[in-house]
Structures are given as C-alpha cells and as structure tokens.
Amino acid sequence: MMYAVESYLTAARDAGLLRTVSGLPYVAGVSTDPLANARRLLVEYADPELLSPPDGPEPLWRALLAGHPEASGLVVRAGADVLLPEPWQRELTYVRLAADVDVPAGSAGHPVTEAAEEYRPLLADWLMHAVRHAAREQGRPAEPGAAAAEAEALLDTPSRRSLLLWERGVPVGHATVICQAWDEISAEPHAELVDVLVEPGADGPAARAALVAAAAELARAAGLPLIGHVVHGSDGNGDRVTASLCARGWTVDHRYWTARSEELAATLKGARRA
Template structure:
C-alpha cells in the first residue's frame, strides 16, 4: 500500500493567478506556460525557467523551444541555460536533457538495526561545525554534478542560507561521541505548482571511511522518513543527474527501495535551442 500517491499535475488556481500577477503566465501558440528569467544563486548566471508547461506543450518541442527563446529575448538573456519542470512521465528530445529528478517515498522503509554504540540523535550545538561542513560539501558536489563550479564564498552562503531555514531539522548519526553523518530535512515545504505540503530530504551523507557507512546511511534515511510520517506528510528527495549515467543508476536503485519519480527538471543551452528551431 503506497504511503502517499503523487498528486494531480494540475496547477492550483492560486498558482496560476499568482503567475498572472507576476507576469510569468504566458499563452504561446495556444499553449499555457509559466515562464520567466532567473539568476542562479551560485554562479549569478542568468537563464530562463519554464516552471509549468501544460501537457500538450511537452509533446510539441518546437512550441516549447520557441517559447523559451521568446522569454530569453524579452528578458535580455542572449545566452545561458533554459530549465524546465516536467512530470516524471515526460520525455523530451535533444537538446533537452534531465538534470534533477525529485523522488517521493511511496513504501515504508524497513527498520535498520544499528550496532551497539551507534545512535541517531537531533543535531545539537556540538554538531554544528560538522553539519555546516557536510552541507557545504553537498552544495559543492551538487553544483559540480550539474556542471557548475561556484566559488567558495557562494558555497558557504548557500549552506548558511539552508541552515537558517526555520523549518530545517538535522539528524546526526553518532558512535562513541563521534559524528558519522547526517540527514537534513526541511519541514513545512510546499510545492508551489501543485500546492502540496511535504517534507524535503535535502541531504543524506555519511563519511565514506565509517565502518558500515551504507547501513548508517539507510538508518538516517529511515529516521527522516519517520519524521515525515509523524507529520503526516510525504518525504521527497532529489537526484542530480550530472555527467554520465550515474543519476540513472541511482534512480533505478531508489525505485527498488520504495521511491517513485515525482517530477524532473530538464535543461538546454539557449544556443542549442536556437540551432534546433
């Protein structure tokens, strides 16, 4: 029995009215989109984000590409990347390629027994330095996987912003007083498009040198799932596709362990879309 079914992909009335008020709701070739320009917080590069495209638009890449180029021209973005949010079932042709897949836990995870002396506890002040370093590492690795190389200050600012989130909860695995790894979740998260409340599994990390690191990681994920279950909300995480087939392999493993793809962000270079038009 699934824990939480994926919600309808229909946008909420509040989302659409907000997009209209912001000037990002667009009707292009008879198809509805929500799109505008954005600035990447890590690199400060500008690009185009298509946050919503109605289903027929995803089956008409020529209209989608034309819309993106129009938004770029209107926003004064001559070069850079376009990003598109689409349902997990959507398949786009090149030059679009998946960059980030959000996944939801749909089956209960098995209980993971930990060896004597290992426990999972809420992060305390004594763990702040370790949690901060792990978050910075996660930001840096995620950016690298996405083909970005942000500066050190940008990485530190992104990690600090995450730590400052009032809904952040950090769980730390400790053994003999030593922090081994953490699971970071954001409570009170809301999907702006569907209006769904959820708990976001932002990061799970265990130091590779830790004996039984895989078991500890599974236990941390299980603790995050329990936190979401106690809140009566779905647990949603993400997989960065990066270079090669690593992301695809990770997704296949997750599907075997109770996770289901929810929605996907795709990307393409504006120059590639111009050449394909």
C-alpha cells in the same frame, strides 16, 4: 500529468511571469544562478499539453528562445511521465516516498539522534560540501562563498531538522529535512530531504539506510510524503541512483531538465530544415 492549481497561476500572472502558447499557460522568468553566476531561464511550470502535444514541444521552445534571448540556458520542470530528447539533459529528479511506505529501520550499530545547536558548524560544512559537489557534477562549479550562503540559508529554514549518525561516539553523517515544505504548483505539503551525507570511511550503505529511515519517520509522524532529489551529472550515475531508489519504494515525482540555449536553437533549425 502535473497541472497547476489556480492560486499558483493567479500569483504568477500577478507577478508578470505567466504566458501562453496556443492558449495554454506556462510560467517562466530569467534568474541568475547564484552558484555559477549564469543567467538561465527557469520554466517553473508548463501545461503538460505543451510538453507532449501531437507535434512535440517545439512551439514552446521557440517562444521561450524568442522571448528570452539573454538567457544562456533553459531549465524546465516537467512531470514524471515527460521524457525530453537531446539536447535536453536531466538536471534534478525529485522522488517521493509515500507516508505509508515501510522503510527498513536502521541497525542498532548506527544510532541516529537529533542534532544539537552545537553541531551547526559541522552541518554547515557538510551542506556546503554537498552544494559544491552537486554543482561540479553538473559542470557549473560553485564559488565557496555562494555555497556557504546556501548552506546557511538551509540551516535557517524554520522547519529544518537535522539528524546525526554516530559511530563510536563520533558524528559521521547527517540527514537534513525541511519538515514543512510546500509545492506551490500543486499546493501540496511535504517533508523535503535536502541532503544525506556519510563521511568516507564510515559504513556507507548501512549508514545511509539508517539516516533515510530516520528521515522517513519524521515525515511519517507528520503524515506527509518525503520528497528527496537526485543530482544528474554527465556520468549517468543519477539515473542509476534514481533506479535504485525506485526499486526500494520511491517513485519519480517530477524532474528538472536543462539545455543550453544555442544547442536548443540549433536543434530547432535542424528540425525546420528536415
């Protein structure tokens, strides 16, 4: 189960974001999605007992809907052991590679080097493509300007390091890692693999393996777990990717679930009538 450290709850209380249901804490606030320009309620933390009590999490859902009628949808972070029923859908699954897990090294035919500053425009283009692709997968297309701004923000992160994969002297892919990331809820440091991309036509599986191995080595050198994420769309491919990663030594760390407010409200009304 995922319980928050006291420093996180104190900061949330000071920011006016901490509430309780049945005496148990949750942290939530309405924000505008910069990619889709939609107002959604983000529940960054909910006490595990609120998400899986004997009678289910309905009391929390009712409190959220009643307290934030302006939100078009809800996003809830939950531990790996929590599986929410419809209308909830997985949005992101975060997976963890422990520092002591052995990752097969990339092949000699796929050299990986640190990206020099001259390749920043190429990295920005790749990251913008990744942001827009993820948004489309989730049915909320991103404006090019917003996606470009998010890509630049990632590149400006102080501990960001980007790795380039080469084929025949040409960069054909990258892995970008935030080497000093921090989870405020658990107060645990980690390295975050924010994107891995290989150009179409390159040797995809082997190339990605080489990039992930290089990223894992960065995390291992820092003595930190490597955290990555899987985007879930409507085609179920996110579940397949997650299962494939777990078969190779990754474990699910936590997930973000999403539901439309009107669909959740309708579900709760149906449950009350039953």
